[in-house]
Amino acid sequence: MPEESVAEISREEISGPEAFQRNVIEPCQPVILRKGCADWPAHRVATKSDRDLREYLCAFDNGQPAMAFVGDTSIAARYHYGSHRDGFNFECETMAIGPALDRIAQCAENPSLGSVYLGSLPAEVHLPGFAEENVLPLVPPTARPRVWIGNASTVACHYDTFDNVACVVAGRRTFTLFPPEAVSDLYVGPIDHTMAGQPVSLATGSSREDPQYPRFEAIRDRALVVELEPGDALYLPKLWWHQVEAQGDLNLLVNYWWDAFAAGPDAPFTTMMLAMIAIAERPAPERAAWRAFFDHYVFRPNGHPLAHLPAEQHGILGPLDKGNYGRIRAMVMQLLRGS
Structure with missing residues (x-):
């Protein structure tokens, strides 16, 4: 298992993409990039108010429909499987970014309406022009940004098969991390019946000493917990497990996926x-x-x-x-x- 804490560096400590590759990516360990996206126009707008951020995003919205997860109050904004794991505890609705932002604002004003969450939306498809105004020069140009928008929520512990830089634009984020070698103790769900593409841990978030997940107790308290403020970013290597908790009435995260070590198209x-x-x-x-x-x-x-x-x-x-x-x-x- 990893050390007790995640390394931190500031944006000023990275001279460019080559240094980022050498000092951050090649060790294959998570790294917090403090103020990694603090210079973005989207972040500066978000520091004013949620309304300003909604207006900023709507200016890019081209009306392209997206899939939104909609949960009622009973799930406490924790998006996961249903009680029998043959379904999920949320509904899926199709809506464009603008109407989705309106629903998110309504849920924030009236928590009895539940919560709304949109994830992994390609910025160039749904918000053309956003990527050109909000640039992360540390990642290769082929790594295209995706946006994640919603109310306060918890996304189930999962892994990615690509390297990942997650930029917290608005709202705070708590990442709970486990290394790849924890896979056998996380009680992972099916590969082909998932909420959003990747298998998730069934044990993460369970009650202590749950008899269904005895091996998880050995690693439960060894998780790495990363607290990110708006403007911060996190580098996550491939296959690192992460549960993501978003805090705030309106949250915006932008991430980049790419394979930093690919020699060709085969994964x-x-x-x-x-x-x-x-x-x-x-x-x-x-x-x-x-x-x-x-x-x-x-x-x-x-x-x-x-x-x-x-x-x-x-x-x-x-x-x-x-x-x-x-x-x-x-x-x-x-x-x-x-x-």
Whole structure:
């Protein structure tokens, strides 16, 4: 498990994208970026009032419909599965940003109306021009911003398969973090029946000593809790579990997803899914044998698998950027075709 706290740096301590990649991303640990988006026009508007922020966002709204989660008061704005996990505890409604902001304001004024939450909306689709006014130069241009808007809410503990920078524009955010190796103790729900694309932890948020989740008690108090003020940002590496609690009548978060270490279009998650159908139900001794080969060739705890040979004899196990990515990919595609 990780250390007791998350590292913090200020925006001024990062000289540019290269330093961000080297000092923040490559260690693969969460990092708080204090005042990471404090210079954004959206944040400055949000410091005036919720009304000013709504007007600012509505100026970009092109009327494109979006999916909104709508919860009644019984869920206390904690969006999750329903009681039997065959459904969810909220309803989905389609609405554009402007009407959604009106509903959010109404719910803030009258809590008996419940809560509204919109997540992962591509800014260029729903708020064209927003990204050009509110720029995070630390991420690559291919990482396009997504917006998350709503009342106070709690989003279930989940992971992302991409690197993530989350910028808190309005409202405070509390992130509760667990490292990737906690996956076995979090009692994760189905991969293919999810609220918003990613599996969630069923144990996070449960009562203490809940008999359904005995292993969770060993890590419950070892979570990393990150408190972010408006204007702050958080870098989260791939596969770090995070529950997100938004506080305030109107909350706005903007995030960026990208793969900071991609050598090509193939994603590690895709590889894992293929491994599940190829390996997961084989006998335990054979799985152990394949684990040894994965360790040797993929995870490489003892270094490069051909370190005992000169580099010019490494063949397709040489550097991927020397043409070997394409060679291995062609071999894989040929194998998948059965030829």
